[in-house]
Amino acid sequence: PWKYSSKGKFGNVANRRVNTIVDHEINPDSNMVLGEVLNDPGNWSGYLPHRHPQPECYYFKFDHPEGFGASFVGDQVFKSVDGSFSAIPGGELHPQAVAPGFQMYTCWMIRHIDGNPWLQTDRCEDERYLWLHEAQF
Template sequence: TAPYSNMVLGEVLNDRGNWSGYIPHQHPQPETYYFLFDRPEGFGASFVGDDVYKIKDGSFSAIPGGKTHPQAAAPGYQMYTCWMIRHLEGNPWTDRIDDERYTWLYDAEF
């Protein structure tokens, strides 16, 4: 997170069958994702707004600003995600806007 670079790069390891980027959220600026799986036949789902895309080893997702974007790994497959988002003047990438329909999950007990 070097401020002079104007970019943030992150990594996520999803356990098999789990979510990332959850609860569904958005940012004003676009974000990109690159996906790898622990097995070549591994797959998952990338949700971008109301659209759902199958992701597999080597997939790339470009998420427009303002679109919600959680991801899920299929059971049995660990998913690695490398993501990148840029800073906006006066509006850093951490300005995450949660989808209010799912904020109840923060307090849910399972």
């Protein structure tokens, strides 16, 4: 089931709906996590910038063929377009954003590390931005 994540936080510009299809909690025998995200136009995803030790991949689709966004991987920024993907090595910060006027769909996959499966609690937010949790916009 789709659930809103971060709705109303960060000046109301990190609204996204998340659907986790399979993870360690749903199927402990799986060696991966698979989920979907729908980003509201002009919003951030994976915000605050976060990292985890497991590698992750994103596949992007947009509601219009000219739609675009930005995928941050560490200190690099890549333009996300319809049908593109992003490969994130473990340990790298990786937020994303979608341009105003476009809805972004992301299929995300995380490969479990042997003996260290990804869990919802593994998300490690960048400490430089933790103050934003309490900020008034």
